[in-house]
Amino acid sequence: MDTCALTAEYNPFHRGHQEQLRLLGQHFGKKAGLILCLSGPFCQRGVPALLDKRVRAGLALAMGADLVLELPVAFAAASAERFAQGAIQTLLATGVVRHLAYGSEAPDQGDKIKELAAFLAHEPQALGQAIRQGIADGLGFAASRQKAVTELTQDPLMGQLLSQSNTILALEYEKALVRYGPLPSLALPLFDKERHSASAIRDRVWEAVQSDQKEALWQLLTDLAPLLPPPSSAAIMDALIQGKGLVLEEDLAPFLLRSPRFRNRESLEEIAGMQAGLANRVFNALKDDPARALSEGPRPYEAFINGLATRAHPASRIRRAILAAALGIRKQDRALTQAGPGYIRVLGFSRQGRRLLSYMRREASLPVIMQASDFRQLKDETALAQASLDLQAQALWQLHAGQAGTSQFQDRPIQVP
Known part of the structure; x- marks a missing residue:
């Protein structure tokens, strides 16, 4: 059976x-199996999933996916590089993935994306030196890398690819394929990206929750209605009406900031992502009273994050580091920050997907977990640490x-018929 995998x-x-x-x-035909690697309770920018992973998995299956796998939190709420690493290693470990697809702002530049990914994957010494120099000059990592790539390749398009958020993730997928095993890949277009902004949709849900108007x-x-398929809209509205099954970042934020780790500077410096001075900035912002750190505005946590953000510490990194602390x-x-999936x-x-699952259980190079109780059968310490984090994060959500x-x-x- 031909298959294609997508991470989402x-x-x-x-x-x-x-x-x-x-x-x-x-593109692949109805007989091809579509495999999805899906984030669980938390997402790559350090924000909580609006809806439960099982609800989102059900929506994906209803819309054409055949087999939905979960990307462990150790990867799902990490940097773009580690997010892609976890997704690609998970998909390769299934033994049944034959193609990879991903969205990009430049779907017609698939060859350039692969070329740049190969360049980045081999980490030439000159690139590292140029990036470090850019950071020393105050540009921040992303801008430094973009400038270094443009200068070293003498190709402005290469640098331009590094300015596009979805294409940056596409590059990380291709980098992971260079390092862990090749797969044919397909770049997909983004559809009306500005209009179908997931963050804007979540903001709109928050506005409705905060409104005191009866018709909100x-x-x-x-x-x-024009942005989401009816089942997706229905899932959100059902959760809002029931008053459960939905998490918004602004509601979760006060709990995150009350973690005891924010009361100890040395402990905070040990947290993943809190290096390069970020721990000190966060500690100083919270040392008096975490509750007072959040303003009275419409989005207090967003304002708090933006107040801390700099070129060296972009907002997404700060969000991930705060989640890591919590x-x-x-x-x-190492199991949570460096090792591959277990x-x-x-x-x-x-x-x-049932047929795919049957093949996968025979071909997979990693244990296949069908339910949480299967975690008890894991023997590897790395796998056990990742499973413990998954259970903890889901319990928090x-x-x-x-x-x-x-x-x-x-x-x-x-199971969907």
């Missing part, structure tokens, strides 16, 4: 995602989603 967050699942799945079905939810539904992820925890977690499958009484050990993979 679906936070939330919008019409652009739906169109990508439709394009993949059209009705207006939200009207606003979401979850206790230390830089020295298992393959199955979230759901379709009828065709469920607590703030009003689902604290729901046992993760009762969940079974979703």
